[in-house]
Amino acid sequence: MIEVRSLTKYYGDFPAVEDISFDVKKGEILGFLGPNGSGKTTTMRILTGYLPPSSGTARIAGYDVVDHSLDARRHIGYLPETVPLYTDMTVRDYLDFQGTLRGMDQARRRKRIDEVVGVCRLGEYRDSHIGKLSKGYRQRVGLAQALLHEPDVLILDEPTIGIDPRQVVETRQLIKSFGGDHTVVISSHILPEVSMVCERVLIINEGQVVAIDRPENLSNRLGGTERIHLEVRGPVKEVMGVLRGMKGVQEVTNEGGDSLARYTVECRPGRDLRAEMAEALVSRGWGLLGLQAAGMSLEEIFLKLTTEDQA
Amino acid sequence: MRNTMAIAKREVRTYFTSPIAYVVTAVFLVVTGYFFAADLLTRQMANLRGFLSPGSFVLLLVTPLLTMRLFAEEQKLGTLELLLTNPVRDIEVVMGKYLGSLFTLLVMLVLTLYYPLLLRMFGDPDLGPILTGYLGLFLLGSAMIAVGLLASSVTANQIVAAVLGLGILILLWVVGSVGTAGALGSLLDYVALPRHFTDFTLGVIDTKSVVYYLSVAAAFVFLTARSLEMRRWR
Numbered sequence A: 001m002i003e004v005r006s007l008t009k010y011y012g013d014f015p016a017v018e019d020i021s022f023d024v025k026k027g028e029i030l031g032f033l034g035p036n037g038s039g040k041t042t043t044m045r046i047l048t049g050y051l052p053p054s055s056g057t058a059r060i061a062g063y064d065v066v067d068h069s070l071d072a073r074r075h076i077g078y079l080p081e082t083v084p085l086y087t088d089m090t091v092r093d094y095l096d097f098q099g100t101l102r103g104m105d106q107a108r109r110r111k112r113i114d115e116v117v118g119v120c121r122l123g124e125y126r127d128s129h130i131g132k133l134s135k136g137y138r139q140r141v142g143l144a145q146a147l148l149h150e151p152d153v154l155i156l157d158e159p160t161i162g163i164d165p166r167q168v169v170e171t172r173q174l175i176k177s178f179g180g181d182h183t184v185v186i187s188s189h190i191l192p193e194v195s196m197v198c199e200r201v202l203i204i205n206e207g208q209v210v211a212i213d214r215p216e217n218l219s220n221r222l223g224g225t226e227r228i229h230l231e232v233r234g235p236v237k238e239v240m241g242v243l244r245g246m247k248g249v250q251e252v253t254n255e256g257g258d259s260l261a262r263y264t265v266e267c268r269p270g271r272d273l274r275a276e277m278a279e280a281l282v283s284r285g286w287g288l289l290g291l292q293a294a295g296m297s298l299e300e301i302f303l304k305l306t307t308e309d310q311a
Numbered sequence B: 001m002r003n004t005m006a007i008a009k010r011e012v013r014t015y016f017t018s019p020i021a022y023v024v025t026a027v028f029l030v031v032t033g034y035f036f037a038a039d040l041l042t043r044q045m046a047n048l049r050g051f052l053s054p055g056s057f058v059l060l061l062v063t064p065l066l067t068m069r070l071f072a073e074e075q076k077l078g079t080l081e082l083l084l085t086n087p088v089r090d091i092e093v094v095m096g097k098y099l100g101s102l103f104t105l106l107v108m109l110v111l112t113l114y115y116p117l118l119l120r121m122f123g124d125p126d127l128g129p130i131l132t133g134y135l136g137l138f139l140l141g142s143a144m145i146a147v148g149l150l151a152s153s154v155t156a157n158q159i160v161a162a163v164l165g166l167g168i169l170i171l172l173w174v175v176g177s178v179g180t181a182g183a184l185g186s187l188l189d190y191v192a193l194p195r196h197f198t199d200f201t202l203g204v205i206d207t208k209s210v211v212y213y214l215s216v217a218a219a220f221v222f223l224t225a226r227s228l229e230m231r232r233w234r
């Protein structure tokens, strides 16, 4: 449904996207994961026909986004990162306007507006001015307009950014439900988000594809993604010994002395060692002052993946 | 065409839900009303010249205020991205915005119809020059709005768009009055905006003048479409 080949985009001399290639099958949800400035928005703008690529090609439903831009755009529903809506219009008028521009006749617009207002739970706000809605509700209007014409392809740029946690959960479920009927590309800079929602994840950094795989394969490749921080009062050498001796522990580092030291323990994913660890330390009479689980930060994942690929 | 009309309709609605159109129209009515009244009281003649000539110049001052937001605002707010990723042609977007502004101008001109109505009530004006005068104003305004449209498409800043539009219009206004002799002189004279307007105030419809204003409008509308395209390639 989406075919991208050697896509490159320069802003002046600066390569924002370099030689990206990937495919998305019909009905699949692809996550675009990368830190800020990695080129996610740029890639999406090329796919939606807003920006032309410097070189390379992209096809949507078989239509080249440059040579058959209008046909390609007909198959896309797009939600830009900043959710730019006309704030002086009501939700209904706005959706009607967007529907008209997508070639829907009046009867179909009416029917579909009712449907997307239902799906995006905008019912009570359908006659509110968009300018008066909260960020979360605007996001829903943004989703509603993207879905309106039942496009084959949905392109959603950071659809959960800046909305409150409860709405984030709802939005994720909503997006997950789009898969199957729609081919979806969503971008995010949050790893758990894409692994929850997407069937495949493309990791992009500094405009280049670092990895593209299923989420579970990625976490396997990443190895010890789970990490525990400890603060312990006790003899450093012995504490280190105990921690290293535990099953599933891969590496332990420390700083500080016997009176209080901080330890960072890297463990194999899949097992939660926190309870076991606390038990082991406390039973030996050492003071356990802090214990905290931490995932790998996105930056570390990139570092890991990029160095791994070079090795 | 359907896309163009949908965009035009939205523009008109935006004009009349924000204060711009009202303020611009009010200023236009007050200033031209002053000229009209002053001319009527001093010359005591039942014709519209007291409105038409100053009106054409006031139009030059207010159209950039009407057009400045057309593209600049959408670029600033980012809404242009969603608009242009719809399956619509750039020229449909440009024409929609152009027609939306033109309609707003038309409303403004219709509101000035009370000047000729006053003349009718208290005198016996010659209707010919009044009708051609209005046609002239509308054609002049059509050209001016196209200029402002282009200015708005090159920037995300509305003030910059207004100043730029005003600059181009003033240039087109004065270009004939430099008094250059020979071919260049007559070319500049032909290109100047106000020269073609005089005929209309006298009750004459000169095809050349009509063609002139329509060509200026078409040229700037076309340039705006190119400017949108260029913006993508930057």
Ligand SMILES: Nc1ncnc2c1ncn2[C@@H]1O[C@H](COP(=O)(O)OP(=O)(O)O)[C@@H](O)[C@H]1O
Binding pocket: A011, A014, A016, A034, A035, A036, A037, A038, A039, A040, A041, A042, A043
């Ligand atoms: N219009 C632009 N002109 C110049 N540079 C840009 C422009 N848009 C984005 N960039 C740069 O391109 C890089 C990629 O940006 P973007 O695609 O927005 O990344 P992301 O969406 O992943 O945060 C960034 O370094 C950004 O500063």
Ligand SMILES: [Mg+2]
Binding pocket: A037, A040, A041, A042, A081, A157
């Ligand atoms: Mg972005």
